[in-house]
Amino acid sequence: MKNIGIDIIENKRFDSFIDNPRKYSRILSDKEKDLFMKITNKSRKREYLAGRFAAKEAVIKALAHSGYSFKYTDISVLNAPDGSPYVVLENYPACKILLSLSHSKENSVAVAVLIDKDE
Ligand SMILES: CC(C)(COP(=O)(O)OP(=O)(O)OC[C@H]1O[C@@H](n2cnc3c(N)ncnc32)[C@H](O)[C@@H]1OP(=O)(O)O)[C@@H](O)C(=O)NCCC(=O)NCCS
Numbered sequence: 001m002k003n004i005g006i007d008i009i010e011n012k013r014f015d016s017f018i019d020n021p022r023k024y025s026r027i028l029s030d031k032e033k034d035l036f037m038k039i040t041n042k043s044r045k046r047e048y049l050a051g052r053f054a055a056k057e058a059v060i061k062a063l064a065h066s067g068y069s070f071k072y073t074d075i076s077v078l079n080a081p082d083g084s085p086y087v088v089l090e091n092y093p094a095c096k097i098l099l100s101l102s103h104s105k106e107n108s109v110a111v112a113v114l115i116d117k118d119e
Pocket of ligand 1: 047048051079082083084085100101102103104
């Protein structure tokens with residue numbers, strides 16, 4: 001199965017999430033929360049939240065025909081040592097997802113590509 005998903009989101013939508021654990025816990029997985037809580041710069045926190053949200057929406061679009069449904073917290077968007085983003089999905093190991101993320105001051109955008117595991 002192959003598919004693609006994209007999402008763009010305004011960073012300012014997350015202003016009220018930054019200091020609200022109830023709100024950011026609806027989006028972030030436990031691992032992402034650990035990383036989020038170590039960020040001290042407020043605008044990076046906002047960008048981090050917006051970027052993870054855009055990435056998860058893109059992943060959910062790419063997986064739309066998979067027959068599975070996902071909560072935001074089932075999806076982790078992490079960074080390799082070189083900074084490149086990758087996706088970890090809880091309870092759905094049978095696929096590989098390529099992800100790319102970009103931020104401007106105003107927006108965050110993400111593209112996710114679902115490919116067969118053996119490709
Ligand atoms: C990666 C790079 C292109 C990001 O570009 P930018 O215009 O500053 O920032 P953007 O907003 O477009 O992209 C940021 C996102 O790119 C992604 N990213 C970071 N490093 C990356 C890399 N090496 N490859 C692919 N994606 C990367 C991340 O997802 C990041 O968002 P996040 O930190 O919220 O997850 C830029 O920082 C760069 O060229 N860095 C050097 C990369 C490198 O490979 N260095 C190793 C030595 S050669």
